[in-house]
Amino acid sequence: MSFDNLILPRRAFLSGVGAAALAAGLPRAVLADAPTDKRFVLIILRGAMDGLNVVPPYADPSYAALRGQIAIAKPGETDGAIDLNGFFGLHPALADIAPWYKEGALLPIQAVASPYRDRSHFDGQDMLENGTLSPRATESGWLNRALTAMGGGDRRIGLAVGQTIPLVLRGPTQVASWAPTKMPEASESFLGLVQTVYQNDKRLSAALADGIRATQAADQIMGAGPMANDAMAAADGKPSYKAQKMLAEAAGKMLADPNGPRIAVFDAQGWDTHAGQGAAKGRLSNALGGLKASLVSLRQALGPAWKDTVVLMATEFGRTVHTNGTNGTDHGTGTVTLLAGGGVAGGKVLGEWPGLSETQLYQSRDLMPTTDLRAVMKTVLYEHLRVSRDRLENAVFPNSGDARLLKGITRSA
Secondary structure (H helix, E strand, O other), X not given: OOOHHHOOOHHHHHOOOOHHHHHOOXXXXXXXXXXXXXXXXXXXXXXXXXXXXXXOOOOXXXXXXXHHHHOOEOOOOOOEOEEOOOOOEEOHHHHHHHHXXXXXXXXXXXXXXXXXXXXXXXXXXXXXXXXXXXXXXXXXXXXXXXXHHHOOHHHHOEEEEOOOOOHHHOOOOOEEEEOOOOHHHHHHHHHHHHHHHOOOOHHHHXXXXXXXXXXXXXXXXXXXXXXXXXXXXXXXXXXXXXXXXXXXXXXXXXXXXXXXXXXXXXXXXXXXXXXXXXXXXXXXXXXXXXXXXXXXXXXXXXXXXXXXXXXXXXXXXXXXXXXXXXXXXXXXXXXXXXXXOOOEOXXXXXXXXXXXXXXXXXXXXXXXXXXXXXXXXXXXXXXXXXXXXXXXXXXXXXXXXXXXXXXXXXXXO
């Protein structure tokens, strides 16, 4: 295998860990650099996550009746929600990160949606990533444009680890792509290349090697060979949460390095719960368990860098308030956005709650959105990564004047 196309600046090369794993069908991730000591992780929850059960409004008088058999029980009841503020709770599958809320490192924002109001996964995800008012409006993503606005020379160059670069990181800032075709041989060659190029930097070489070995371990779980349709799918067609967890750990080690990348983007799938969604148990609980494990591993791998990190978890739209005939929910509108990290001003639930009575629903079926997802993204970029308001309004999120900055959602505010 030739590595001629890997002759990149030191910081760009740093983000290559995990490329071999992605070729084997593991969760997709991208790392890039930025001229800051703050870390930012974007986790795209592909498939439309049901925010009404992730952060259930258990005290809303309409919640239990509307949700029926998939309603999350009240705190204190069997399989009940973990209480947050006396009105909202947290799904029991997220019990391991519930203490983050009390320490101020977890911030849910309820009733959030992008400007998109139809129910196509493809178009919804396109708008989530392009940051505009319509799908397919641009071939660049808002995070790439933010990196461009931040400047920083070589620090702006990143390496995508996966077969393709996600839209959110495509654009004028250079993000190179590399993915080998066979996991075992390629990862061994890549590890040897790391040891050769960085033989005089033992600390960095060791960190990179640890990340590669983590992806090799993930490959042993899944077996080699690319997956045709789902970058997170294991051989049985279900999301591989173990692989997702290992890749989060590997990327966390790279982000933790003082000279390493500062930006990471992950895909997390398994949220399209049309059937078998369940309440405390079921498909949604399984997906949340995988997300929780990834977040815990990410935090552990980041170490002291956790205090300077903001993790933003966003999905393309929510799900219907009413259940369908297969113990699931269909494509909806409003949902919840989660922020985590030591850089988050958490310990509260934000967002104007619209209510769940029939007259308060969007099109009589969905949670009414009251917060623009772009406002959340803009605020994180402004407060945490110091992107100027002018750049945010005119370049990163064009025509977003109505998506006003929120107040103090990060500790950098």
